[in-house]
Amino acid sequence: VQLQASGGGLVQAGGSLRLSCAASGRTFSEYAMGWFRQAPGKEREFVVGISTSRIRTYYADSVKDRFTISRDNAKNTVYLQMNDLKPEDTAVYYCAADGFNVGVWSVEGMDYWGKGTQVTVSS
Numbered sequence: 001v002q003l004q005a006s007g008g009g010l011v012q013a014g015g016s017l018r019l020s021c022a023a024s025g026r027t028f029s030e031y032a033m034g035w036f037r038q039a040p041g042k043e044r045e046f047v048v049g050i051s052t053s054r055i056r057t058y059y060a061d062s063v064k065d066r067f068t069i070s071r072d073n074a075k076n077t078v079y080l081q082m083n084d085l086k087p088e089d090t091a092v093y094y095c096a097a098d099g100f101n102v103g104v105w106s107v108e109g110m111d112y113w114g115k116g117t118q119v120t121v122s123s
Contacts, residue, residue: 001026003114005095010120011085019080021095021114028076032101034058034110035069035080037091037119044094046105048080058105063089085121092116 007019021033034049048069049058057069066085071078078095096110 001028001031001097001112003095003097003112005093005114005117007080008093008117008119010122013086013121013123015085015121016081016083017085017119019082019093019095019117019119021078021080023076023078023097029073031097031099031111033069033071033078034096034098034105035078035093036096036107036110037089037093038116039088039091042091044107046107047093049101049105050078051101051103056103058103082119085119087121087123090119090121092118 001023002025003023005021032051035047036044037047038044047060050069050071066083068081094116095114097112099111
């Protein structure tokens with residue numbers, strides 16, 4: 001699976017951004033999809049995830065009630081709507097695919113990664 005993330009940018013605190021991740025190469029609907037992020041000097045961390053069937057979504061505590069993940073299997077795309085952004089959300093955001101996900105999200109467990117997109121939130 002090839003993944004291409006887009007939609008990052010510079011936004012003021014309290015603002016919103018919508019990230020997209022377009023997939024190609026394999027059957028997109030067979031993969032659970034996740035978003036991770038990595039801030040300067042920090043390890044990459046899980047942000048949100050969504051199951052293949054869109055029935056289940058998973059959120060890191062730090063983004064609950066502010067971020068929403070969704071997917072359109074017909075368009076082979078997963079989205080991350082980010083609202084009420086905070087300076088601590090500043091990071092490079094990566095989308096990733098997992099061919100066998102049982103609700104546990106880890107960097108090591110993901111099968112494919114896209115190149116990141118930078119999100120910068122100014123205070």
